[in-house]
Amino acid sequence: MQLDIRHNETEQRYEAYQDGQLVGHLAYEDLGNAALLTHTEIDPQSGGKGYGSQLVAGALEGLRQQGKSVVPQCPFVASFIQKHPEYLELVHPNQRGQLSMEERESR
Template sequence: MSTLVEDNPAKQRFEILVDDALAGFAAYELRGEVLVFTRTEVDPRFQNMGVGSALVRQTLDQVRARGGRVVPQCRFVAAFIDRHPEYAALVTDQP
């Protein structure tokens, strides 16, 4: 199973492709350099396969590489960051 996570600024979301099929996305609102994550969805065909976690991990890695910050309003993103404290420094309460 190959995965690719790409930012789709036109739709304001990061998308994960699994074997070239859209498997899910993490929607955001851009406020300067801060991405406010509002919703994460994974296609039912790809649930319970680690796709959501791969999406959030690779998304946060890309945000970190850009020097950005995040506000995890989405419960899935917030829970992921709670379980992976190495991403806590990306969190800001200033959208």
């Protein structure tokens, strides 16, 4: 089921809604030209439905549209980017090598 992903600039987070109900969020810190992605949380009752991946993908697309790079501090976001290399270009250049190294070690 497709989620509605919304950017809540005031709270510095991307929010996932299913049928008008908040089911999760991805928090970030605005660093100017980059966003530090700090935490992803999905309502436990909504777990196992792929909502976390939809939320991260929606947030990354939103940040891409804003022209921001990302620093994935959240392990879920880092893992998502490793599995979806089309988003690696969004990762701040100083962090890309670290993600690539982690990917090789996990194989």
